[in-house]
Amino acid sequence: MSYSITDPSPRQKWFAGTLVILYALITLMPLVWILMTGFKTPPDSISYPPKVIFQPSLEGYVNLFTTRTRVSPDDLAALPPPANFAEEIVRNRDMVIVGPSKFGERFMNSVIIGFGSTFLSIFLGTLAAYAFSRYKIPLKDDLLFFILSTRMMPPIAVAIPIFLMYRTLGLSDTHLGMILLYTAVNISLAVWLLKGFIDEIPREYEEAALIDGYTRFQAFYKVVLPQAATGIASTAIFCLIFAWNEYAFAVLLTSGTAQTAPPFIPTIIGVGGLDWPAVAAGATIFLLPVMVFTILLRKHLLRGITFGAVRK
Amino acid sequence: MSEVVLESVSKRFGDTLALADVSMVVPDGAFVVLLGPTGAGKTTTLRLIAGLDRPDTGNIVIAGQSVLDYTPAQRDVAMVFQQYSLYPHLTVRENLAFPLKSPLLNTPADEVERKVRAVAETLRIPHKLDNKATELSGGEMQRVSIGRALVRQPQIYLMDEPLSSLDAKLRAELRVELKHIQANLGATMLYVTHDQIEAMTMATHIGVLEEGRLVQFGAPRDVYENPVSTYVATRLGQPRINLLPADLFPGAPSGAETIGLRPEHIVQGEGQPATVLRVEHLGDQTRLHLRFGGHEVVTTTEVHSHHAQGDEISIRPQSALYFDAAGTCMTTGA
Numbered sequence: 001m002s003y004s005i006t007d008p009s010p011r012q013k014w015f016a017g018t019l020v021i022l023y024a025l026i027t028l029m030p031l032v033w034i035l036m037t038g039f040k041t042p043p044d045s046i047s048y049p050p051k052v053i054f055q056p057s058l059e060g061y062v063n064l065f066t067t068r069t070r071v072s073p074d075d076l077a078a079l080p081p082p083a084n085f086a087e088e089i090v091r092n093r094d095m096v097i098v099g100p101s102k103f104g105e106r107f108m109n110s111v112i113i114g115f116g117s118t119f120l121s122i123f124l125g126t127l128a129a130y131a132f133s134r135y136k137i138p139l140k141d142d143l144l145f146f147i148l149s150t151r152m153m154p155p156i157a158v159a160i161p162i163f164l165m166y167r168t169l170g171l172s173d174t175h176l177g178m179i180l181l182y183t184a185v186n187i188s189l190a191v192w193l194l195k196g197f198i199d200e201i202p203r204e205y206e207e208a209a210l211i212d213g214y215t216r217f218q219a220f221y222k223v224v225l226p227q228a229a230t231g232i233a234s235t236a237i238f239c240l241i242f243a244w245n246e247y248a249f250a251v252l253l254t255s256g257t258a259q260t261a262p263p264f265i266p267t268i269i270g271v272g273g274l275d276w277p278a279v280a281a282g283a284t285i286f287l288l289p290v291m292v293f294t295i296l297l298r299k300h301l302l303r304g305i306t307f308g309a310v311r312k
Numbered sequence: 313m314s315e316v317v318l319e320s321v322s323k324r325f326g327d328t329l330a331l332a333d334v335s336m337v338v339p340d341g342a343f344v345v346l347l348g349p350t351g352a353g354k355t356t357t358l359r360l361i362a363g364l365d366r367p368d369t370g371n372i373v374i375a376g377q378s379v380l381d382y383t384p385a386q387r388d389v390a391m392v393f394q395q396y397s398l399y400p401h402l403t404v405r406e407n408l409a410f411p412l413k414s415p416l417l418n419t420p421a422d423e424v425e426r427k428v429r430a431v432a433e434t435l436r437i438p439h440k441l442d443n444k445a446t447e448l449s450g451g452e453m454q455r456v457s458i459g460r461a462l463v464r465q466p467q468i469y470l471m472d473e474p475l476s477s478l479d480a481k482l483r484a485e486l487r488v489e490l491k492h493i494q495a496n497l498g499a500t501m502l503y504v505t506h507d508q509i510e511a512m513t514m515a516t517h518i519g520v521l522e523e524g525r526l527v528q529f530g531a532p533r534d535v536y537e538n539p540v541s542t543y544v545a546t547r548l549g550q551p552r553i554n555l556l557p558a559d560l561f562p563g564a565p566s567g568a569e570t571i572g573l574r575p576e577h578i579v580q581g582e583g584q585p586a587t588v589l590r591v592e593h594l595g596d597q598t599r600l601h602l603r604f605g606g607h608e609v610v611t612t613t614e615v616h617s618h619h620a621q622g623d624e625i626s627i628r629p630q631s632a633l634y635f636d637a638a639g640t641c642m643t644t645g646a
Contacts, residue, residue, distance in 0.1 A: 204397035207364050210384040211391045212460070213414030226401040 031287070037280035045276040059093075060277025062086045064103050064268065064285075068095040103282060106264040111289065112175055113260055114244040117182035121239045122232055124183070125190025126198075130220060132191065133198040134206075144195075147188045155185050156248045163252055173254045181253070182243040189242075190235050197231025198224065233300030237293065244290050261286050314375030314467045314500060315340045316361060321370035323356055330356040331367070332524040338468065338517075341498045343491070345511040345532075347547045348521035354504040355394070357521070358470040361502065363387050374467050385416050390461035391470040398445035398453055398460075405441040408432065408459050417464070431459040434489060451478045455486070462493065468500040475510065483507075487514060508548055512536070520544045542639040545572050551599055551610040553633075554578075560605045561629050568642060572633035575612040583628025588619050602627070 008016065037045050039056040068090050079096070082088040090097050131137065132144060162181065163172075171177030201224055209219035225232075251263040265282040269275060316338040323331040331353045338344045346354045359365045361372060363384035371378050379387045390411070398407050408428040412419040419427070432438040435455040440448060445456065458474050474490075475483045491514045494501050505511055511518055512532050519529045520543075528540045532548075539545035545553045558568040561584070586604040598617045602609045604627065611627075613619065634642045 202395075202397065204393055204395060205399060207362075207384075208391070208393060208397045208399075208460075209410070210364070211362055211389060212411035213385045213388075213416035215383070215385065215415075218415065223399055 034280045034283050034287075037276055038284045040277050040280075042273070042275060042277055045280070046274065057089070057277075058085065059089050060275075060279075060281035062089050063275055063278035064281045065101055066090070066097045067099050067101050068093075069098050070095050101268075102264065103261075103268075106259050106261045107285065109175065109254075109258055110244060110261040110286070113178045113182065113258070114240055114289075116175070116179040117186065117243045118236055118240040120179060120183045121186040121190045122194075122236050125187055125194050125235065126225070126228070126232065128187075128191045129194035129198050130224065132195050134203070144192070147191055150184075150188050159249065159252055162249075166253055173256060173258045175258045178250070178254065178258055178260070181249060182246060186239040186242055190239060193235045193238070194228065194231055197228050197235075201227050230300045233297040237297055240293060241290055315373075316375075316468050316500060316502070317371075317373040318357070318361070319371040319373065321357075321360060321367045321372065323353075323360060323365065323367050329524050331360070333370070334521075334524070334526045335370075336519060336526055336529060338500060338502055340500055342516045343494050343501045343503065343514055344517045344519060345515035346502065346504045346519045346521060347506075347508075347511055351523075352521040353524040354521055355472055356524075358391065358472055358502065358504060361387075361468070362389050362391050362470055385414070388416075388467045389470055390464050390466040390468075392458050392461050392472060392474040394472040394476065398448075398456055400444075400446045402445060403441070404432075404437065404443050404445060404448070404456050407445055407456055408441075408463055411460060411464050427463050431463050434462070434493070435459050435486075451482055454478060458486070458490075465497065465499075468502060469494075471501065471503045473504055473506065475505075475507070490514065508550060511548070518548075520547055538641070539572075539633065540641050542570060542572065542635050542641075545633060545635075545641070549574050551575065551612070554607075554609045554611070555635075556605075556607050556609070558634060560607070561632075563629075565634055565642060567636050568634040569637040570635040570639070571629065572635060572641075573609065573611075573629055574633075575610075577630055577632045578609070578611045579628045579630045580611075580613065580625055583626045585624050585626050588621055588623040588625065590621060591617065591619055600625075 036052075036054075038060045039058070040051070040054055041057045041059050044051050044054045044057075045060075066086065071094065073094065076091060076094060076096070079091075082091055087097060132140060137143065166172045166177055166181075169177075171180070205223045205227070206216075206219045209223045210216065214222065245262065246260075247262045250260045254260060254263065261282070265279060265286065268278045268282060318334055318336045321331055321334045322329070334353070334357065336344075346357060348354050356365065360367050361374075363379065363382060363386075366380070372380060374387060374389070399410065402410065405428055408431060409424045411417065412424045412427060428441070429438065432441055435458060437452060437455055437459070440452060440456075445453065448456065454474065454477050458471075461469055461471070475486055478486065487510055493499070494514075503510075503514065515532050517529060518532050518535045520527050520535065522543050528535055528544045535544065536548045539548070542555055546555070554573040555570050556573065558564040558571045561571060564571060584604070586602040586609065588600055589603050589608065590601040592599040592601070593615075596615070597612045598615050600611050600613050600617070600619060602611065602625070609627070619625065636642055
């Protein structure tokens with residue numbers, strides 16, 4: 001069989017393919033395990049040896065979204081027949097549903113805070129990066145280093161000052177407080193990444209737009225922004241992943257109104273024994289938005305990571 | 313279209329003086345070509361007029377108004393960049409329509425479509441209108457870039473080597489087309505080029521820049537026939553003017569250091585002997601490389617010349633240019 005020098009040979013392709021599949025299997029294993037556990041019954045989830053083949057059940061998901069209370073078998077028998085499948089599952093455990101759980105609310109908090117801070121980081125980051133890229137700013141390099149230096153310690157190192165500050169300012173356990181906090185952490189990443197992308201866009205485009213009759217700001221959003229879309233998309237993914245997964249500050253600064261999903265999911269476990277399927281169900285649902293967001297932007301992400309490597 | 317005036321304009325970038333006290337009048341409807349090597353300040357001149365850079369001193373006047381405090385948009389100029397900066401995220405049509413749709417012009421949609429189509433026809437790219445700008449060849453990109461200027465009727469067109477990346481045939485066609493458009497519209501044009509054919513054929517005026525100074529400004533023939541210095545003399549003419557020590561030939565005026573001989577200044581068949589080093593048949597002309605008094609002299613001869621390497625011919629200067637020790641042109645010789 002003939003092949004060109006630049007195209008890999010069939011053997012190389014086969015080898016590369018095998019490696020990729022192996023790697024995918026290893027990285028996907030925990031995810032698959034979580035997905036499976038979410039559909040197990042509690043006894044199946046802790047059986048030893050672990051069950052790979054099992055009777056799927058929605059009990060985990062029902063438990064995740066409801067609060068339940070135990071009733072005596074006599075009372076249970078006196079109840080009318082179950083209205084839906086969730087009721088039926090719960091009654092098999094000698095319990096009745098008394099209301100929805102807080103998971104929906106907490107999940108929405110995660111959405112608001114995660115996407116809110118991502119939007120704010122990108123909005124401020126793009127403007128700042130553009131200014132750093134295009135304007136003469138006194139002490140520009142020092143400012144850029146200062147922005148980067150906020151990343152040189154783990155954010156949690158300043159947890160106590162932030163906790164005290166937030167309590168004084170009334171920002172504890174508020175959506176705004178969490179959005180501001182995550183934005184503050186993300187903005188250095190956003191400014192640095194986006195500055196790199198905007199530096200790659202030749203100034204001639206804006207100059208041409210200025211001469212074509214546009215103002216500086218119009219040139220920015222009509223010419224620079226569309227070309228920075230790739231960079232903005234990949235930066236947004238990084239910002240969202242951080243804000244979405246953040247756990248330590250969420251535990252420390254939120255308890256009710258603004259609590260996000262990460263600190264909430266582990267608390268499910270405490271309600272009447274080790275309810276692993278409910279935790280796994282929560283984790284599964286929690287994974288979905290970032291997954292969807294990343295898949296939607298993956299074309300940009302791939303180009304984003306390699307952007308600037310090859311001069312086109 | 314309007315007159316554009318530069319009054320003692322200077323511009324410095326860091327330690328380099330890009331423009332030094334340049335004064336120039338680009339008359340209404342004129343086609344002014346700026347000549348000079350890289351770094352002479354040609355592009356800087358265009359950028360200052362466009363408002364992309366501010367002069368350190370001096371004034372720029374467009375249509376009788378000082379425009380120093382105007383933004384590029386307010387100055388109403390069109391510019392073709394050397395690197396055809398097409399907007400890569402837009403199609404050819406959108407690129408051409410971009411200036412028309414600016415808040416400044418805000419042209420109605422049917423008018424935009426009509427003008428875009430007309431310009432595309434002129435530049436022979438109507439079949440490319442729906443292509444992405446990045447899907448074009450270099451020559452096509454440059455044509456779109458020119459088109460983006462031509463869709464407008466600005467105070468002045470500024471063009472920075474717009475034809476440089478085109479192939480010879482297209483360049484010749486567009487040269488004629490541009491001159492035609494300029495003459496038809498009565499457009500004022502300031503045009504930067506290295507190509508002397510472009511300069512001689514299109515220009516009504518030529519300005520020669522040397523290290524940021526405007527050393528000569530005038531009609532193409534005048535600049536060609538009466539250059540103020542050896543520097544200007546070498547900017548125009550193909551083959552280049554021969555610069556030789558003045559005392560090689562008799563009859564040099566006193567104080568003359570250098571004699572400048574264009575091919576038409578060299579009479580063959582009489583005078584002093586020279587040896588043929590090389591004969592180049594270019595088709596429309598034939599060039600002779602001669603060895604004369606230890607110097608190489610390039611001249612032209614009749615197309616079907618039978619001269620061969622090693623032949624002896626005699627040459628004599630006629631109406632040659634003489635330059636003094638500083639390179640300044642003295643007078644035309646006898």
